[in-house]
Amino acid sequence: GGNGGNNEPAKSAFEQAKEAGKFTVAFVVNGTLGDKSFFDSGNAGIERINAELGDQAYGETIELTYDTSTWGTGLEEVFKTGWDAIIVGTYDMKEYTIPLTEQYPDQKVWFYDEVWNFDDAEGWQYCPSENLYAMMFSQNEGSFVVGAMAAMLSQTGKVAFMGGMDNTVLDDFYVGFAQGAKYVNPNADVNLSWMNSFSDATAGKDTAQGLYAAGYDVVFACGGQAGLGGFDQVITEAEGNWVIGVDGDQGAYFASLGTDEGNAKAARCITSMIKSLDVGVFEACKRHLEGTLPYGTNDALGIAGDYVRAAITDTTTTVFTEEQLATVNQIIEDIKNGTIVVETAFNHEDGWFTNYVKQNDSTK
Amino acid sequence: MKILLALLEVFKNPAFYGSVLAVTPPLLFAALGCSVAQKADMTNMGMEGIMLISSFCGTLAAGYIGGPNPWLGLLVGVIVGALLGYLVAFFNLKMKVDIILVGIAMNLLGGGATAFFLPLVTPNHDRTSTNSIQSGILPLIKLPFLEKFPTLNAILNNQNVLTWISYIMIFVMAFLLYKTKLGLRIRAVGENSNAAESVGISSSKVKTIALVLSGILGGLGGTFMSAAYLSYFSNGITAGRGFIGLAACSMGEANPIPTALTSILFGFFYALSNYARTTGISDNIMKMWPYIATLIGVVIYSINKTNKEKKRRAQLSEK
Amino acid sequence: MENYLVMQDITRVYDNGCIANDKVNFSAKKGEIHAICGENGAGKTTLMKMLFGIEQPDEGKIIIKGQEVKLTSPTKAIEAGIGMVHQHFMLVPSLTVAENVILGIEPTKGMKFDMDKAVAMTEEVCKKYGFDIDPRARVEDITVGLKQKVEIVKALVKGCDILILDEPTAVLTPQETAELFVQLKLLRESGKTIIFISHKLHEVKELCDQVTVIRKGHTVANFSTEGVTEADISRAMIGVDIELQVAKTPAQPKENVMVVKDLVVNNYVGKKVVKNVSFSLRAGEIVGLAGVEGNGQREMIDAMTGLGVYAGGSITMLGEEVKTKNIKGLRKLGLVHVPEDRMTLGIARKMSIKENMVADKMDNPRYAGKIFMNKKTIQEDTDSFIKEYRVLCKNGEQPIFGLSGGNIQKVVVAREFTSYNRLVVVDQPTRGIDVGAAEFIRERLVQMRDEGKAVFLISADLGELMNLSDSLMVMHGGEISAYFPDITNLTEDELGFYMLGVKKMSDEEIRGALHE
Amino acid sequence: MNKTNKKGLFANMSVQNKHSLLRMAVAIAIGLALATVLIFMTAELPGVALKYFFTAPLQDWSYFSFWIQKAVPIIFTGTAVCIMFSANQFNLGLEGAFLLGGFFGGALVNIYVAPGNPALGIPLGCLVGGVVGALITFIPAILERLFNASVMVTSLMMNYICLWLSTFLLFSVFKDPKTSKSTYSWASANKEIMVTKFNLDNGKLTIFYSLIIALIVVVIAWFFLYRSKTGFKLRQVGENKNFAKYVGLSVGSLAIIAQLIGGFIAGLGGACEIMSLYTNYRWVELTGFGWDGVTMAVFAKNNPRNVPLAALFIAYLRAGAYVMSIKCGIQVDMTKIVEAVIILFLLAEKFLSKTYRKMIIAEAEKERAERAAAAAKLEG
C-alpha cells in the first residue's frame, strides 16, 4: 500500500539506514525469491542481520530476475547505489563481479559458491581484490551424510540425485551423495538426473516421476524451486518412496504450513541437506563488523562449523531406527575428525566427473 | 542395444501408461478448447494466456476463500477462463482486432499479470509460486476393486478426478459439437457464416459462445496444472501447453476425437521423456520428440488432405 | 384473386450510391409462379433481398395478405412465411442434408439435437412435394442439382408460403431443370407463391404464369406468359441506350494473335462449363463477346489469361501454348487484361496509385534495375499516366482505396494499356463509371486497335459492344451461339435472342470465328 | 486546391492519419495510466517508483545504455516480423531462429572457429547466425509450400524443437563443466571480453556495436521493402495475393523469400545479442524476443522505418520497470500487462470509431464552408 497523507518526499529504508550510519548489506539474487531453498535461505540471513545486528547494520535482498540479459546491469546498479557490502554468488555472476570490484574499490563483496583466483596473475579470472571474501560451502560433506541416510532407507538399493543444472557445485553435491550411499551400501546404484531448471517445478515433478517409476525409492531433490516438484511427486507415490530436501529444512517448512498436503510432504521428507547460506551471510556480517572477516581468501564452510548439515525432523526420527541415527552421528563425527575423507568435484581435470558418475550410476 | 532394452523396460511398465494418462489432461483441455473455437472459425491463439490466468485465479480462490478448497478454485478458474474467452471474442468481433493478435496479447497479459500480481497476493510475497497459499489438490479417484489387477491398477487407480473429467470431456465435446443444437450452429457458422446468417442465426453470438466454451476448457486446463499436477500456482506453469493444444487441434482438424488422440500421443512422448531419463537417453532429445511428432503429424495430415481434395475434384469432374 | 404479395414503390440506394431499385412495383398472387426477368444488374436480386429482410428498402412498402410488414431480418421474413433460395448456395458443405435443412429451427430432444426428428421433418417435406433426397447424405457429397433441391426444402420446411428462387437453374443440367420444374409445379398446386428469377426465357415461358420485367431498377413490363413470346420478353429486357457514338473507321484485321481451338474448361466443382469453343483474335480488330453472366465467359477468360486452367483443346498466343506459360510469361508475350473484378483482382487496396500503376512493370528495365526500383522514372511516368488518363486524385502517393470506383478503373486501365501489349482483354471496362471516363476508355480501345493490337471486349453493356466491336460473338450455355463478322445490320433484339438462347446459329456460321 | 493554412503540424494531415495518431496516443495513454495505477497499488513509495519508471533511462548514462541495450534485440526481431507480415506470412518461428542464431553464430563460431579473433568472429558469427535463422523459418515455409501445412502451427513447433535441440547440444556437447548452463567462454581466448562497445564518459555510456548492425538492418530492410523491386513484389503479395498472381508474380516463391529474410534477420539478431551481452552462451529458455517482434511490427504498422521508435518505446518501459524493480521491488512483469493493453487498443479498428465519424463530418463541414466562401467571393 501507499503512504497517503505523507507529503514529505519519503526516504527509502536504505537511505534511512545510510543516514543512521549503519553498515548496509545487499543480498543480490540472480533469480527470484520463493525457491524455499538457497535464495530464501540467504534472505533469511539478511533478516537475521536486521533482527540481531539491526543497530549497526541494515540488509536487503535484491532480485535480478531470471532474465540473464539484465544481470550485468542489475549488479552494477547495486554497486552504484552505494551498498557497503554486496553478497552475490554462483558462476554466472563471476564475470560481472570482476570488473566491478575494480571499479568500486570502496565496496565489499561477499561471494558464495565459487572458488576465486586471488594470487595466480597468469591464471584464469585473476582477481586480486582485497575487498572480496569468498565463501565455499562444503556441500559434498553434507551430501555424504544424506547419501548414507538414503542408502540406509532404500529397499531397492537404488537412490537418485535430481539436480537443477549441471555445474561444479551441483556435481559436488552428487559426488558426496554417491560416496555416502556407497559407504553404507557398496552395491548402491546412484542415479544422476538433471532437471535443467532451477525454477520450473513441473520439470522436477516429471523427473522425479521417472525416477520413482524406475525403482529409485529415495530421491535427493537438489534444485531450488524446481526440486520442490519432487515433493509433489512423492506424495502420489506408494509408501516407501522418499524424498530429500536441500538448502533449507524443506521438511520442516512443509510441516509448518499445517495443511494435510504440507504434512504429507513433510512425512515423506526424510531429511534435508541444509546449506546454511543464512549462517554464512550472517556470520560474514558479524565477522566484518568485528573486523575479522578474511578478505582475499577462499573460506571453506563445512560440516564442522554446521554450515552444512543434515536436518533432523520428526519424520527423520520416525523412519530411522535409533541404531541408524547413531550410525549417522558416527559418520558426521568421522567426517569432522577426518576419518572419512569426502571426495569433491572441484580441482580435477576434465572428464573426472563423467568417470565418477559412470562408476556410481548404472544407467550411464 | 542397452538403450533399446531400457526403453522396452519402460514400455513394459504399466506405471508408464498411468503416467501418460496423468500428463495428458492439460494438453487435452487446451486442445479441446482450441478445437471448439476453431470449429467456429476462431483460432484461439491465446489459450496459453487463458490457462495461466485461470490457473492463477483458481489457486487464489482455492487458498483464500474457505481455506484450501480446490473445488472452489476449479469453479473460479472456469469462470475466469470463460470471461477471458469472452474478452477474446469481444476484441475480435466487436473491436475488430485480428484474432491471432488478440491471442498474442492475451498470452502477454497471461504471463505478465500472473507474475506481477503473484507477490502482491501471497502472504510471503512469493516471486515464483504460491507456495505460501494452501490451495490444496483435487481428490484422487480411488478404485479399490482394481487392486486385484495390478496392471490396470497401476494405470487407472489414483488418478486425479480432473484427469477423469478431461477424458470424459472428449466425449462431452464430441457430443456438444455433433449432437446438440449449439454444436450444429457452431459448425455451421464456422464453415459458412453466410449460410447461418441467411437462416437468422447470429454468427457473432455463436462465435462468442464458442470462445467462451474454449475459455472454460482453458480454465479447466489451467486449474489442472495448479490443483492436480502441482498443488500451487507457479510462474509460467503451463509451459507452452496452450500452444501444444493449438497444434493438436490443428492436426485433429478440430474434431474432438482425433484432436484428443493427438493430445494423447503428445502426452505419450511427454511421459516417455520423463521415463527415458533413467535409460541413458538424453532427456533433451526426448523432449524434442513430441514437437517433432506434431510437426510430422501436421505434414502427413496436410498431405492427406490435399490428396483427398484432389481426388474429390477428380471424381466431380468425371461426372 | 386478390394479390397475395405486393411490393410498392420500392427504392433501394446502396451505400456506394448505386440506385439498384427505383420505385419498383411488384405483385404476385397466391398459387402462381411469377418470373422476374432483367439484364445483369437490373436489380432483381436487390428486390428479393428486401423481401427476405437482408436489405431494407429506403422507400416503399411491402404488403403480405393485405397487411403491411416490416421485414428487418431474415428471421422476420421467415416468420412472415417467406423462403428464399439464393443466387449462390447457402449451404454448409460438411453437414448432412437434414442438418442444413433444419438449421435455425433445430428440433431438440432434451439436451440433444434431435437428428431423427430432423430427418423426419426433411423426409416429410420431401415426400409431400416429391423430392428424392437422402436426408443423411453430406451436402459436400451430393450433386449440384440436389443441392439446389436442398435449398428449396430448406425454405419449405420453415413453412413458407412465398418461395423466392434466384436463378435456381443457372447451375443445373437440362434434366435436373426438368425435374425441378415438376416439383415447382407441384408446389404451385399446393398453393405456394413462387417467385422465379431466370435469364432463360424458355424456362420462364414453360414454367411461369406471370412475368415482371425490370430494367435498370425500374419495372418496365408485366405480362401473363400465356400471351407473349420469348421474343417479346427479350425485347422488354434489352433496351439499349447508346449514350455516345465513338467514331471509328472500319477495321483492318491482320494476323491471328490468339487462337482458341476446341477449348474445354471445367469449373471448380468439375462441371464442364466451356464446351469446345473455337475462335481467334486478330490484330487490328475489336472482337466483342456478349452473353448473360454465368454462361461460361468467366471461366473462358480465366483460361485465356492464365488465371485458370483448361481441360481440353488449345489456346495459343503468337504460336505459344498458353498452358505452358505462367502469367509472367504471357505478359511478356504481350497479353494484358483489365479484369471484371477490379476491387479484388485489379488493385492492391492499401498501396498507392503509383505503386498500382507499375505493379506489373517491375521486369521492365525502364522501371527497375536489377535490385532497386527506378524511383524517378516511376514518379514521372505515373504522373503523366495520371494526367493522360485523367485520374482524379491528390497525387500519386495517395492510397488507391480512397479513389472512386471509376477512377480506380482508370488506374487499372492505365496500367494495362501502358504495358507492352499485343492482345488486350478487357472485361466490363466501363461498368459503373461515368460517361466521360467511359468515353475516354472506349476511345483508347479504338486507338489501340488502330495501332494494330488485338482487342477482346467483354461487356454487359450491349450499347458499348455494338458500338465498339468490329465483330461480335455471343456465348450461351458454354458455347458460342452466334458469330457476327459484321455488325452493322445487327439489332439489339436480334442480339438478345441469341444471348437468351431463343436462337442459335449453325455450326458453320459459328466456325467463322476461327478465321482459318 | 492548395489552401495551405499554416495551423501547425497537423494541418496538412489527412483525417485518417490524424485519427490513427489519436488512437495510438489514446492507446498508449491507457497503457501508461494502467501502469501508474499498478504502481500505486503496489509500491511502498509510489512517487519514487513512478519517478524511476518514467524517467530512469534518462537519469544517467548507465540506465541510458541499459535502455538502448534492451531495444536492440527487438529492433532485429521487429524488423524481421515487419518483412514477413508485409508479405502476409504468419511465420512465428522467430523465437527459434533467434535462439539458434545466437547459439551457432554468436557462440560456437567464436569459440571454435574464430577464437580470439573478433575481426573474423563477429562478421562470421553474424553470417552464420543469419543463415541458421533463415533455415529455421524456411522449414515451416517449405512445408507449407509443398504440403500446405499450416505455417503458424509448424513454426510454433519449430520454436520448441530449436529450444530442445540447443539445450541438448549445449548440455551434452558444448557445456563448460565448471558452469551450470554455459558454453566455454570466448573471453578466455583473448583474455578480455570480446564484446565490442563504445565507451564514453569513462565507460558509463556503453553502446554495443550490435545497435549499429540493428540500425543498418532496419535501413536495408526499409530500402528493400520500399525501394527494391523484390520488396515491392513482397508487399504486393502481402496486400493482395490474387492481385499479385494476376500481375504475374510467383506468389509461392515470394512468400518463402519473405520468411527466409525474416529468419535471417532474427538469427542475425540472436548472434549479435549473444556476442554483445555475454561471453558465453547460456540460453536454456526461449528468449521471448520473437514474440516481441510481433508486438513491434504491430506498433510499427509493418514498416521497418518505425521499428526503432517502437522498440525504443517498449525498451524504455522495460528499462524503467527494471530499475524500478531493483530500487523498489516492483515486478518487471508489469510492462507485459501494459504492452498487451496497448496492442489491443492500438489494433482495435472500432475503438474511437465514433470520434472518427465526428472528425470526418467536421472536416467535411469545414470543406463545404470553405467552398461556399470561395463561391461567394467569386460572385461578389
Ligand SMILES: Nc1ncnc2c1ncn2[C@@H]1O[C@H](COP(=O)(O)OP(=O)(O)OP(=O)(O)O)[C@@H](O)[C@H]1O
Ligand atoms: N452490396 C452492394 N453494394 C453496392 N452495390 C450493389 C450491391 N449489390 C448489388 N449492387 C449493385 O446494384 C445493382 C443491382 O444489383 P442486383 O444484384 O440486384 O442485380 P441483378 O438484377 O440480380 O443482376 P444479376 O442478373 O447479375 O444477378 C448492380 O448495379 C450492382 O452492382
Ligand SMILES: Nc1ncnc2c1ncn2[C@@H]1O[C@H](COP(=O)(O)OP(=O)(O)OP(=O)(O)O)[C@@H](O)[C@H]1O
Ligand atoms: N473507401 C473510401 N475511402 C475514402 N474515400 C472514398 C472511399 N470510397 C470512395 N471514396 C471517395 O468518395 C467519393 C465518391 O466515391 P464513389 O465511389 O461513390 O464515386 P462515384 O460517384 O461512384 O464515382 P465513379 O463514377 O468514378 O465511380 C470519391 O471522391 C472518393 O474519393
Ligand SMILES: [Mg+2]
Ligand atoms: Mg442477381
Ligand SMILES: [Mg+2]
Ligand atoms: Mg462508382
